[in-house]
Amino acid sequence: MSGQGRFPEPPVVIVGGLHADARRAAVARLLADVPGSVVLHHDLATATAGTVVRTVRDATGILAAGEAPLVNDCACCALREDLVPELVRLAEAGGTPLAVVELWDSVEPKAMAEVVTAGGFTVAGVITAVDPALVLPYLGNGDDLAEGGLAAAATDQRTVADTFARQLEYASVLALADSLPGSPEADEEDHELLAQLHPTARRVPIGHGNPAGAPHASPELARAALAGFDVEAAAAAQHPACALLPAEADAHGVATLVWHRRRPFHPERLYAALEDLTCAAARSRGRFWLAGKGDTLLHWDAAGGALCVESAGPWLASLPDAAWELVPPVRRAAAALDWHPEHGDRCQHLVFTSPGLDRDGLERLLESCLLTDAEYAAGQAAWDRLPPAFDTLLEV
Template identity: 85%
Template sequence: MLSVVIVGGLHADARKAAVDRLLADVPGSVVLHHDLATAAAGTVVRTVRDGSGLLSAGETPLVNDCACCALREDLVPELRRLADDGTTRLAIVELWDSVEPKAMAEVVTAGGLMVTGVITAVDPALVLPYLGNGDDLAERGLAAAATDQRTVADTFARQLEYAPVLAVTDSEEADDEDRELLTQLHPTARQVPIGPGDPAGAADATASARSPLARAALAGFDVEAAAAAQHPACALLPAEADAHGVSTLVWHRDRPFHPERLYEALEDITCAAARSRGRFWLADRPDTLLHWDAAGGALCVESVGPWLASLPDAAWDMVPPVRRAAAALDWHPEHGDCCQHLVFTSPALDRDGLERLLESCLLTDAEYAAGRSAWKQLPPAFDTLLEV
């Protein structure tokens, strides 16, 4: 059966180096790439190549004025064609710069094909600059659709955190702080170095078996587990860390935020760290689980449904086991899984100052003692952010 590995990332040079390494290390591999740069002209250009060069090229029209939609419509048939041909061992799907691997992995799997790996290629020297870049993708010519409102920072963060494998270039510009930041942002990822050596050194299946990147590409990938690891209710968030000038603060509290005080502090909290994420609890919406996702000085807040504590017992059977397990870890005898669980990662993080600021946004003892009926009467400061 055809194996499919997805290789993505905004660091184009690193991505191309990872793809070329795989192409050389795995005999019988081909690379599929959809270039979305031509989307403004109404088409997406698809190329297929192997180690000897270009095998085919073609154009596919936009679907609903969306380049990513065109990619989805065209990718699975091309992969099926390769699978039916029977001569390809590994299909390397090289994503265009701003395309996120989660969507493509789910599309390929839904198409009945086997994703055996998802890799994000990274230049460690560029992690902090990209994570701090609040520019819209459209401003950089990287938007995948006219309606694409993503930023460079939040797109890069999702690309980085979704992949279980990071192909890391041997960058002369990177220092220990850069490498530590990468590690703390995604501590469970397997980092595979891709150096400047001759990728043509692996010419047979034995060499392929020795290649760390090739093994990672063929190791297997669980789409459902990967989605669960990113879901705000049960996300696998980084742990406390402090090394080489980079810190990760895990802030966990059982008391809800006062909506107005938190709203007034949002800018300071968001700008306190290069990356922050997690789930949080507002007093005026005590039953709603809220997602916190910040990078590049910009914050996205969204409702992701109810806390489990607010659901009737009969509804628990419809909740995935991983969600129930995550809730059990945070369970409070009075509030259930309602909590604050936010994680902040950054060089030069002012941990003490950030903790004081966060604590000041919680309900006071008197406000807390007033109970839920009183909490719900607090001013709904987040209505605009949550588009109520």
């Protein structure tokens, strides 16, 4: 079934997040705000037994339940295969004003939003539900998902921190469930950290408890969720080459440093500083330029004391003019903003966000990793002869 099918399709809102209690509170709020809405949920906790349990429910309880077999030993793959057919059945049944897809703990919303869109449905909004008091602990948690029974496949090597960061930064709406039972009270620093990590997200307080029983439930979450979501733009905002990164900020004990420079890093000095740079902030991300690898845009992604560095394709300056027509307009626009007459779009653009950030010390450390004036003046041929300290890390 597609957008031209004979049955009217309900708009789809995706609700995800590792904070399960907050996620359930957000879903309950949507059920209260939009009478008649239906929630689809795939529980991946049973994946070790070879199946994924699917439930369909509304505000009154479970309407249907079933199982989907694993696909390629991957619970997330089973979810992808099963989700769109369930949405089709829901659309064919008619009468549903809103379909809420509640993701299991470690499932990331980006992949599911793209699956829903490819299936011909409209993603009206993506919500990540958050307990503000747990943001810093989760960003600092470098444990593998598998250690907590949260892996979505036997080969899943993600950590709690990097998964939570991606869930948080992709969503257009953050549903804030403060003062959940068993959770500490969130303070100004917790809320400021959220605001700086994802400044463009709409943050909607939802409280806790039983929203369905509230006599005057505020529809603010539903309004925010149904405001519209551009899956293609959201993907571009996460791509290292044109990522929509946070701006400079400093408030309530939390700071964001935006570090932008026009000369390459010395590979050995940067490599030696990686541990200190990774641990300098709760979250850091961006793109960088390494001397000796002038054609390759490198992606920096750190959370939980762990750093992922990988190639994100070529700098546009390294491509022939004819190839530019094949590059998406948003990518060309991002390159134009960074364009330098000599180096093109090659640059350092790294962003560090954390409570208690030592901005001066961090800037000094970053500056020390750049080529010196003499090394810079030596030119590209000399840069290419520098020791390839990153080759092992990049699996070159």
